[in-house]
Amino acid sequence: MALATVTALMLLAALYLIFGVAPVEAQMGIVQKVFYFHVPSAYAMYVGWFVCAVSSGMWLWKRSDKWDAWAVAGAEVGLIFCAIVLVTGPLWARKAWGVYWTWDPRLTSTLLGGLMFFAYLVLRGLGGGGLAEKRFASALALLGIPNAGLIHFSVKRWRGQHPQVITGRGGGLSADMKPAFFFALLTFTALVALLLWTRARAERTRQAVLRLELDAAERGLLEDA
Amino acid sequence: MKLSFASRAASLAVAGSLLALALLPLASRAFAQDAGGTAADGTTGRETGFVAMTGPATESVSGGNLMIAAYATIWVLLCGYVGRLALLQSGTAKELARLEAAMRTRDEQEASAKPSEPAKKPAAAAKPDGGKQEKKP
Numbered sequence: 001m002a003l004a005t006v007t008a009l010m011l012l013a014a015l016y017l018i019f020g021v022a023p024v025e026a027q028m029g030i031v032q033k034v035f036y037f038h039v040p041s042a043y044a045m046y047v048g049w050f051v052c053a054v055s056s057g058m059w060l061w062k063r064s065d066k067w068d069a070w071a072v073a074g075a076e077v078g079l080i081f082c083a084i085v086l087v088t089g090p091l092w093a094r095k096a097w098g099v100y101w102t103w104d105p106r107l108t109s110t111l112l113g114g115l116m117f118f119a120y121l122v123l124r125g126l127g128g129g130g131l132a133e134k135r136f137a138s139a140l141a142l143l144g145i146p147n148a149g150l151i152h153f154s155v156k157r158w159r160g161q162h163p164q165v166i167t168g169r170g171g172g173l174s175a176d177m178k179p180a181f182f183f184a185l186l187t188f189t190a191l192v193a194l195l196l197w198t199r200a201r202a203e204r205t206r207q208a209v210l211r212l213e214l215d216a217a218e219r220g221l222l223e224d225a
Numbered sequence: 226m227k228l229s230f231a232s233r234a235a236s237l238a239v240a241g242s243l244l245a246l247a248l249l250p251l252a253s254r255a256f257a258q259d260a261g262g263t264a265a266d267g268t269t270g271r272e273t274g275f276v277a278m279t280g281p282a283t284e285s286v287s288g289g290n291l292m293i294a295a296y297a298t299i300w301v302l303l304c305g306y307v308g309r310l311a312l313l314q315s316g317t318a319k320e321l322a323r324l325e326a327a328m329r330t331r332d333e334q335e336a337s338a339k340p341s342e343p344a345k346k347p348a349a350a351a352k353p354d355g356g357k358q359e360k361k362p
Contacts, residue, residue, distance in 0.1 A: 031288035034295040041299070080306045087302075088295040095288045195306070202313050209320045221327045 003194050010187040014180070022180035034092040036180055040188035041084040042110075046148055047192045048078025049117060053145045056138035065207050068134065071141060073199035075120045077192060082114040097161060105154035106162040113147045116140060 018036045025032035052074030059067040089107065090100040101107065120140050127133025154162075173181060 029288045031292045033292050037296070037299055076306075080302055084299050084302055087298045091291045091295040091298075094286055095291055191303075195310075198310055202310060202317065205317050205321075206313070209317050209324070212324050213320065216324055216327060221324075221331050 003190065003197075007187070007190045007194050010183075010190055014184045014187045017180035017183050022177050023174065025177075028096055031092055031095040034088050036184045037188075038085060038088045038092060039181070040185045041081045041088065043185060044188045044192040045078050045081035045085055045110075045113075046152075047189075048074045048076075048081060048196065049113065049141075049144045049148055050074070051196060052078060052117065052120070052141045056141035060135065060138050066204065069200045069203035069207060070196075071138065072121075072124060072203050073196050075117045075124075075141060076199055077195045079114065079117045079121065080195075081192070082110065082117065085110060086114060102161055104161045106151055109147060109151040109154050113144060113151060116144055116147060120144075 014036070018033055022033075022036070024030055052071050055067045055071035055074055058064070059071055089110075093102070094100050120137050123133055123137045123140070127137070
């Protein structure tokens with residue numbers, strides 16, 4: 001609850017910094033403000049997918065329900081942030097590039113990643129929780145790691161249209177824009193941690209209830225309930 | 226008046242043909258533009274010169290509207306996901322309550338059956354079947 005309150009306050013403060021403090025970009029105008037939530041969303045997407053892939057690997061090794069819950073949480077949260085990236089990016093691109101979508105390497109690999117984790121969730125949702133489905137879904141999640149690398153390095157390797165503003169050397173971000181951007185990044189770190197923890201906890205509770213239900217059904221307790 | 230499948234298909238084909246005929250001048254104009262741009266050295270008009278466009282000179286899409294749409298999408302997706310989590314939690318809580326109620330009912334049944342057993346045992350021993358009927362819940 002404390003983390004949720006802190007995250008909500010941080011979101012409000014981030015909005016104030018974005019719209020009240022950070023200057024409007026000279027060439028693109030006000031639409032560049034999308035950047036302050038677009039890039040942190042992409043970062044949160046990576047975090048979610050990384051958690052999913054690592055937890056899936058751990059589940060394949062340990063077969064523990066705890067890792068399974070974290071894998072589901074990572075896939076879901078990563079997909080939500082991927083959807084944010086894939087919607088806000090084209091809206092910004094319409095003004096910056098003149099088109100909503102282009103088959104740029106980074107855009108294409110992000111869409112591919114989103115489809116992979118969507119397939120993971122469909123498999124988990126429709127598979128009925130069987131061991132074979134979980135194994136297959138875990139392998140699919142592990143494939144997400146090389147794809148995430150592909151998304152990140154595609155700009156450097158293939159030189160698409162996607163800009164490369166944030167680099168290890170500081171990139172081309174104006175000094176006035178940095179506080180808003182880095183605070184938004186911090187806010188999204190708290191947000192992704194909160195969502196992952198809440199979803200994993202909900203999944204653990206659901207697993208416990210399912211186990212209880214199975215146990216109760218075996219003892220004949222559910223017939224008259 | 227009900228049209229049969231064949232007459233509907235025929236009218237659709239006629240409408241399609243009329244639309245194609247109407248669009249033909251546009252296509253021929255486009256082809257003519259492309260052919261006219263080719264210079265003697267093989268280069269096209271686009272490579273050798275620029276032609277001013279007709280119509281609005283400024284960008285028609287407002288950056289502010291695009292930004293509002295982007296932020297609205299972020300909030301809708303995040304709030305929708307939080308709502309989904311709340312639904313998941315409440316569904317699990319309901320399921321847990323159902324299980325608890327089932328277990329409580331069973332416990333009450335067992336508790337109400339237990340005190341009567343010692344009292345029945347002496348009487349059951351006197352019966353010819355050894356009290357087998359009494360032991361059944």
